[in-house]
Amino acid sequence: MAVALAFAGTATAANPPGSADLEAGRTIFETVCAACHGPNGTLPADSPLRATMNPPPADLADPLFNSREPAPDWEMVVRHGGHSMGLSEQMPAQGGALSEADVRNVVAYVKTLADTSDYPPGELNFFLPIRTKKAFPEDEVVWKSRYTDRPGRDEFRNVLExxxxxxxxxxxLMEVIHADNGVESEITEVEVGYKHVLAWNARKASILSGAVVVAFPTDGSSEALAPYLAWGRQWSDRWITQASARTTVPFDHPDEGQLELTAVAHYKWTPWPRRVFGAMELTATTPFQDDGGDRVKFSAVPQVRIGLTRGGHVALNLGVEVPLSDQPYDYRFHLNLLWDFADGSFFKGW
Structure with a gap:
């Protein structure tokens, strides 16, 4: 654990101080933004303006909302208007009136309107990989579908998370797992768990979380404990890496468990969410007991993330898992459909 914490760095919730001029940002906010967003970031409930705005402006002084929204996304909204990111069309574009420095200054000032010191910043909410666990706490629904091509009998697996x-x-978190092998089609397992952010470092753009999950099979076999650690870091504007370590330990036979290690590198070539982003993921799984053959099972998962909405809160992940060692399947196709419901309805911003 000490090693993992060292990777994440010191826990720091506030965004790292930069070159932004907060006083200049305050002046811009009071001149340009306060009329619609309220002088302190909250438009009063009795404001006549609220009745004319649909939807009403978000509460910028709410620490959860303020912290989970990445500053670069807000900068894009200020420059290009709300419509550009699938938000309110009544939010005008200010790119023609404000300089790049002005945009950075006003967004940096808006980030001070709430005390977010105990909340992990939204800049650390990285893309969802196919196999690697994410570290950032979510408000999401994810449908995961997997087709496994294997000799003798193919298999479909669907997970609602x-x-x-x-x-x-x-x-x-809760997962309901359904499997169909052509002979039987049934819900095979339900998983419930809790994830907690252990540490983050905004300056290094890194985050570490731990989770405890309990799996309940439906066939009467042993329940299993499945704790994991998840870590992520953004190294530059374009490169993001994430990794996770997960063990599965049956309650009745702990020696029959396994360890799974995964890592992924995402290439984020543009800040616009509705684009196609490539990634490469590697996995290694090993049982606690030696069962003969290749004890460690390796695979590679080239994949793409496709942002479906302008704000990227609905996205599709497609990948092909290719075994790199002796495994009982030829390949697997993965399809994940993600909906971040904290950012609005499924049909918002298409």
Missing amino acids: VEKRVGKRGQW
């Missing part, structure tokens, strides 16, 4: 943010650093 619901993740709900709780508190400042936590997230509850």
Whole structure:
């Protein structure tokens, strides 16, 4: 654990101080933004203006909302208007009136309107990989579908995952797993768990979380404990890496468990969310007991993320898992459909 914490760095929730001029940002906010967003970031409930705005402006002084929204996304909204990111069309573009420095200054000032010191910043909410666990706490629904091509009998596996943010650093999660092998089609397992952000470093753009998950099979076999660590870091504007380590330990036979290590590198070539982004993921799985043959099972998962909405809160992941060692399948196709419901309805911003 000490090694993992060293990777994440010191826990720092506030965005790192930069070259932004907060006083200049305050002046711009009061002159340009306060009329619609309120002088302190909250438009009063009795404001006549609220009735004319659909939807009403977000509460910038809410620490959860303020922290989970990445500053670069807000800068794009200020420059190009709300419509550009699937938000309110009543939010005008200010790119023609404000310089790049002005945009950075006003967004940096808006970030001070709420005390977000205990909340992980939204800049650390990286792309969802296919196999690697994410560290950032989510409000998401994810449908995961997998087709496995294997000698003798192919298999479909579908997972419905619901993740709900709780508190400042936590997230509850539940997965319902369905399998169809051509002979039997049934729900095979339900998983419930909790994830908590252990540390983050805004200056280094890194984050570390730990989770505890309990799996409940439907066939009467042993329940299993599946804790994991998840880590992520953004190295530059374009490169993001994430990694996770997960063990599965059956309650009745702990010696029959396994360890899974995964890592992924994403190439983020543009800040616009509705684009196609490539990634390469590697996995290694090993049982606690030696079962003969290749004890460690390796695979590679080249994949793409496709942003479906202008703000990227609905996205599609497609990947092909190719075994790099002796495994009982030829290849696997993965399809994940993600909906971040904290950012609005499924049909918003298409």
